[in-house]
Amino acid sequence: MPEVTAARAWRTVLESIERDLVEGRLGPGDRLPSERDLSADLGVGRSSVREALRVLEVMGLIRTATGSGPQAGAIVIAAPSGGMSTLLRLQVAAQGFPLADVVQTRLVLEDAVAARLASDPQRDLSGIRGILTAMDAEGLTAPEFLALDAELHYALAEASGNTVIAAMMAGLRTAIESYVREGSARIEDWEAMASRLRAEHHGIVDAIEAGRADTSRALVRDHITGYYTAAGLVPGDH
Amino acid sequence: MPEVTAARAWRTVLESIERDLVEGRLGPGDRLPSERDLSADLGVGRSSVREALRVLEVMGLIRTATGSGPQAGAIVIAAPSGGMSTLLRLQVAAQGFPLADVVQTRLVLEDAVAARLASDPQRDLSGIRGILTAMDAEGLTAPEFLALDAELHYALAEASGNTVIAAMMAGLRTAIESYVREGSARIEDWEAMASRLRAEHHGIVDAIEAGRADTSRALVRDHITGYYTAAGLVPGDH
DNA sequence: AGTAGCCTGTGGTCAGACCACAGGAGGATG
DNA sequence: CATCCTCCTGTGGTCTGACCACAGGCTACT
Numbered sequence: 052m053p054e055v056t057a058a059r060a061w062r063t064v065l066e067s068i069e070r071d072l073v074e075g076r077l078g079p080g081d082r083l084p085s086e087r088d089l090s091a092d093l094g095v096g097r098s099s100v101r102e103a104l105r106v107l108e109v110m111g112l113i114r115t116a117t118g119s120g121p122q123a124g125a126i127v128i129a130a131p132s133g134g135m136s137t138l139l140r141l142q143v144a145a146q147g148f149p150l151a152d153v154v155q156t157r158l159v160l161e162d163a164v165a166a167r168l169a170s171d172p173q174r175d176l177s178g179i180r181g182i183l184t185a186m187d188a189e190g191l192t193a194p195e196f197l198a199l200d201a202e203l204h205y206a207l208a209e210a211s212g213n214t215v216i217a218a219m220m221a222g223l224r225t226a227i228e229s230y231v232r233e234g235s236a237r238i239e240d241w242e243a244m245a246s247r248l249r250a251e252h253h254g255i256v257d258a259i260e261a262g263r264a265d266t267s268r269a270l271v272r273d274h275i276t277g278y279y280t281a282a283g284l285v286p287g288d289h
Numbered sequence: 290m291p292e293v294t295a296a297r298a299w300r301t302v303l304e305s306i307e308r309d310l311v312e313g314r315l316g317p318g319d320r321l322p323s324e325r326d327l328s329a330d331l332g333v334g335r336s337s338v339r340e341a342l343r344v345l346e347v348m349g350l351i352r353t354a355t356g357s358g359p360q361a362g363a364i365v366i367a368a369p370s371g372g373m374s375t376l377l378r379l380q381v382a383a384q385g386f387p388l389a390d391v392v393q394t395r396l397v398l399e400d401a402v403a404a405r406l407a408s409d410p411q412r413d414l415s416g417i418r419g420i421l422t423a424m425d426a427e428g429l430t431a432p433e434f435l436a437l438d439a440e441l442h443y444a445l446a447e448a449s450g451n452t453v454i455a456a457m458m459a460g461l462r463t464a465i466e467s468y469v470r471e472g473s474a475r476i477e478d479w480e481a482m483a484s485r486l487r488a489e490h491h492g493i494v495d496a497i498e499a500g501r502a503d504t505s506r507a508l509v510r511d512h513i514t515g516y517y518t519a520a521g522l523v524p525g526d527h
Numbered sequence: 528a529g530t531a532g533c534c535t536g537t538g539g540t541c542a543g544a545c546c547a548c549a550g551g552a553g554g555a556t557g
Numbered sequence: 558c559a560t561c562c563t564c565c566t567g568t569g570g571t572c573t574g575a576c577c578a579c580a581g582g583c584t585a586c587t
Contacts, residue, residue, distance in 0.1 A: 060571065061343060072382035073467075079384055085537065096572040098336050101539085104339040105299060106347045110376050112383050118580030124537060129385030134376050138348050139368075139453075144310040144535045145315055145350050147367030148453050156453040163397040215377075215386050215394040219457065227312075298540065339570085355569045358547030362568060385570065517546040 060095040064103035068095055074129070076093045081114065083125040088182065095207060110134035131214065135222030142228045155287050157223045158275055159273055161204065164220070165255065165271045169264035171211075176260060179206050194236040196245055201228070203252065227284070234282025248274070300335040302341035304330060310365075321351065321363040348372035369452065373460030381464045388468060392523050395461045399442065402449045403493065404457070405511045407502035409449075414498060417444050421490055431473040434483055439466070441490065447512055465522070471519025482519065486512070 070075040082091070086104065090097040102127055107113045111134035113125045142148045168174050182203045186196065201224050208217040238244050251274040258267035279285040302429040321327070324342065341361055345351045349372035353364045354452040380386045380401040406412050419442045424434065439462050446455040476482050496505035517523040 058570080063348075070380055072379070074386075077383075087537090090572095096570095098339070099571065100575090101336070102343040102540095104341055106344055107379070109344045109348075110379055112379055112385070116580090117540060117578070119536050120581045127383055129380060129383040131376075131380045131385040131454050134380070138376055141307060141310070141345070141350055142367060142369045142372070142456075144307055144314075145365055146310075147350070151452060152451045152453040155451055156457070159398065159401040159454065161572065162401075171434055213390045213393055214396065215390040215461075218380075218386075219394070223453075264336040284445040285340075296539080325568090328541095334539095336542095337540065342569095352550090353569060355547070357567050359552045363547065 060099035061102040062098050064093055064095060065106060066088065068103065068107065075119060077127055079127050079129050081120070081127050083127070094159075107135055108146050126235050131218040132221040135218045136225035139226035140228075148226070150230060151285055153223050153227055154275070154279055156222065157227075158272060160208070160216050160220055160223070161271050161275060162268050164216060165223040165259060165267040166215075166264045167211045167213075168207065169259045169262050169267045172262075174210060174254060174259070176210060179203065179210065179256055182206060183256060186252065187250060191245070193238075193241055193245075194232065196248075197231060199234060200248070222286075230284055231282065234279075237283050238281060244278075248278065251277075297437050298337035299340040299344075300378070300416060302333060302338050303344060304329055306341065306345065315363050315365055317367050318350055319365050320359070321365070323362060347375055369456040370448050370459040373456045374463035375459040377464035378466075381500065386464070388465060391461050391465055392513070392517055395458065396510060398446070398454050398458055398461070399509050399513060400506050402446050402451075402454060403497060404502045405449045405451075406445065406461040407497045407505045410500075412448060414448060415519070416492060417441065417448065418495055419443060421487075421494060426489065429483070431479055431483075432470065433472060434486075435469060438486070455476075468522055469520065472517075475521050476519060482516075486516065 068077065068083070077083070083104075084092065086097050086100045089100045093100070101235065104113065104115065107125075108115055111130040111132070112127060114128045114130075115125045116123050139148065139153070143150065143153060166178075182199060186199045186203070191199070204224065205217065205221050208220040211217070235241070255267055255270045255274060258270055276285070306315065306321070307444075308345060315321070321342075324335050324338050327338045331338070340349065343351065345363075349368045349370070350365060352366045353363045354361050377386065377391070379393060379416065381388065389504055413428075424437045424441070429437070442462065443455065443459050446458040447453070473479070489508065493508045493512060494506055496508055514523070
């Protein structure tokens with residue numbers, strides 16, 4: 052007997068759930084069987100089931116809740132940005148991803164987002180305008196400003212309509228968040244930097260709304276590289 | 290007593306290890322303490338430690354091995370593409386990512402890869418040429434051909450020097466692999482398609498080596514969209 | 528009819544017990 | 558002295574059983 056399960060009981064659980072997802076037996080909003088049932092059905096220990104569920108939870112596929120009722124248990128949610136953020140953040144921490152590569156990837160994606168938004172006549176930037184207004188407020192601290200900045204860039208990615216790019220943008224941002232925060236302390240005149248960033252944001256959004264794809268792409272590139280070099284996160288050799 | 294640990298013992302383990310990574314106490318090649326030691330040090334059960342390690346393993350941060358000696362135990366490896374592939378594949382399966390978004394993201398990234406390679410005089414495409422030669426062989430089945438195709442596109446991303454983009458490309462490819470395979474069955478004259486793809490590959494690599502960024506980008510776009518529409522994976526409304 | 532309390536099932540966690548495995552230590556052997 | 562073989566140790570992998578806290582439904586009492 053070649054032991055079909057090979058090894059790794061938790062992997063069989065993961066594969067079983069993935070199969071259920073692929074073949075449509077499970078979908079967003081559905082509830083997984085209880086850990087004890089899965090354990091019995093698949094012939095593995097409950098701890099192995101839990102290891103698999105933990106992976107799914109961290110990757111943003113399910114949400115777990117204690118108690119009873121329809122909201123309890125493990126439920127498929129498929130919220131990708133959380134998992135992407137965790138993955139990228141950990142890989143950067145483990146030096147699997149150099150910071151420069153993360154920044155450059157962000158550049159590539161944001162570039163594409165701007166171009167796509169500029170050439171899409173159906174775009175709706177009302178939410179983005181709201182964030183811009185919020186950022187124009189006086190007296191924002193650097194962390195507050197950066198939080199709004201993250202929100203703005205994510206909203207742009209979301210508005211472009213591509214969920215994968217939006218999730219990746221959120222993840223890339225999270226991965227470098229702590230470094231960005233540290234970098235902001237290195238900037239001497241924060242108020243000057245803030246007003247520069249404000250102006251650049253308005254310029255980008257204006258260019259997008261004017262449908263000028265190439266202009267908005269260029270502005271986005273300058274905006275991002277400008278800040279990162281100013282914060283000393285990336286060599287200015289671009 | 291406000292119970293500092295809040296909840297979720299496994300999360301404290303994850304956070305502890307992440308802190309060790311960020312602050313340099315752990316790095317690639319290092320060995321983690323044994324599960325039993327971590328359990329005792331952090332004051333949690335061994336099963337909670339295992340749940341955290343499982344997450345790290347699936348995300349590609351560590352590798353575990355049984356037995357004794359320096360190679361046994363959990364070792365930091367930071368191999369990002371595996372985790373990225375799992376994440377994207379699962380999210381697509383759970384309908385968190387529409388197929389069209391995945392394809393489009395691949396387009397964006399590959400576009401950037403081609404442009405970057407074309408404008409980089411230091412590029413080394415010798416490995417890519419080797420794959421092209423392998424793909425020129427006669428009598429390849431569709432799965433064999435597609436495997437080489439995946440290898441080729443990944444090699445291009447790798448050659449561009451951006452590890453994040455390379456990992457994302459690998460992940461995106463994995464996420465749609467099964468659909469691509471199915472799609473290949475829908476193509477009536479596979480031999481004709483194969484030679485068309487071969488010609489396009491050569492054209493792309495030639496354009497890159499000639500340093501013609503815009504041409505290579507256009508060729509890449511046509512190459513990818515062409516195949517996906519032919520395989521019926523994406524509406525032809527691009 | 529309303530309400531208070533119990534009961535059940537859920538995830539969260541821990542403790543302990545095995546197993547298979549890989550490698551080193553140490554003795555037996557030539 | 559060198560070599561081989563065996564046992565021992567520590568590792569992850571797994572299972573079992575036992576609690577706990579919690580949320581919601583159910584029931585019995587008022």
